[in-house]
Amino acid sequence: MGDATSLEQWQWQEWQGKSYLTCQLLDQWQHGFFTQSFAPQMPEKLALVFDPQASAHRVKQVHGNTVLSPANIQWEGQHFSQADGLISDNTKQALFVASADCTPALIGDIKTGQVAAVHSGWRGTAKRILPVAVKKFLDAGSELENLRVALGPAISGEVYQVSIDVALEMGLSLGFDDLKDEPEAMILALENIENSPLLFDAEPDKVRLDVRRVNQLQLEQLRLAPEQLAIAPHCTYKESKNFFSYRRSGEKKVQWSGIISH
The missing domain is CATH 3.60.140.10 (CNF1/YfiH-like putative cysteine hydrolases)
Structure with missing residues (x-):
């Protein structure tokens, strides 16, 4: 591969x-x-x-x-x-x-x-x-x-700080629609993805986001x-x-x- x-x-x-x-x-x-x-x-x-x-x-x-x-x-x-x-x-x-x-x-x-x-x-x-x-x-x-x-x-994800709301939008784009009313569960689901597109940020209600990794995951979903x-x-x-x-x-x-x- x-x-x-x-x-x-x-x-x-x-x-x-x-x-x-x-x-x-x-x-x-x-x-x-x-x-x-x-x-x-x-x-x-x-x-x-x-x-x-x-x-x-x-x-x-x-x-x-x-x-x-x-x-x-x-x-x-x-x-x-x-x-x-x-x-x-x-x-x-x-x-x-x-x-x-x-x-x-x-x-x-x-x-x-x-x-x-x-x-x-x-x-x-x-x-x-x-x-x-x-x-x-x-x-x-x-x-x-x-x-x-x-x-x-x-x-890159290491330096791209975004709000939790943006991370939730990423989750919806990857098909986690059933978690749209459960923000904490959505974030956990994203964090549990292998090579997660979300990285830790020390500021409350913020995360670091690897947008290219989300694009990659979307393409993988298309096979x-x-x-x-x-x-x-x-x-x-x-x-x-x-x-x-x-x-x-x-x-x-x-x-x-x-x-x-x-």
């Missing part, structure tokens, strides 16, 4: 003296999790790193669970359509999401070449945006076993095999030289992650 957090899955790449991260699971696609050194470049420029012929696509991210195809993205006055995920509907489409502590997820189907880019913070995770994206693939004819998922740099998933061993909060972190600085600065369909 594969180790989702294996260091060997991840490689640093260079472009014009700037670093970005790639994942071995997604080797058949041009892709990357960009660092803050690329700021303030937008996807239209970043796509040139991969393929000058590719069309770049992004959305107005709103911490929801809507996943759109480029054909459904429109310019709505001052911004693009509101969504937190994109799934390709043609070849040479560069799909991008922005993040500062939230999880950027890039997904590809090794048989069809279709790809998706997803932004999954705790709110999107509570709304199960990754399972929504996976369903989009399956509806388009993908087989689950052909999907590959890479969860990029995000804030995605461990070797189909990779989780970047990088924390946006801790690695200030490489990544912006809203929790660390309070600044609304982001790094982009993208992947091109074929």
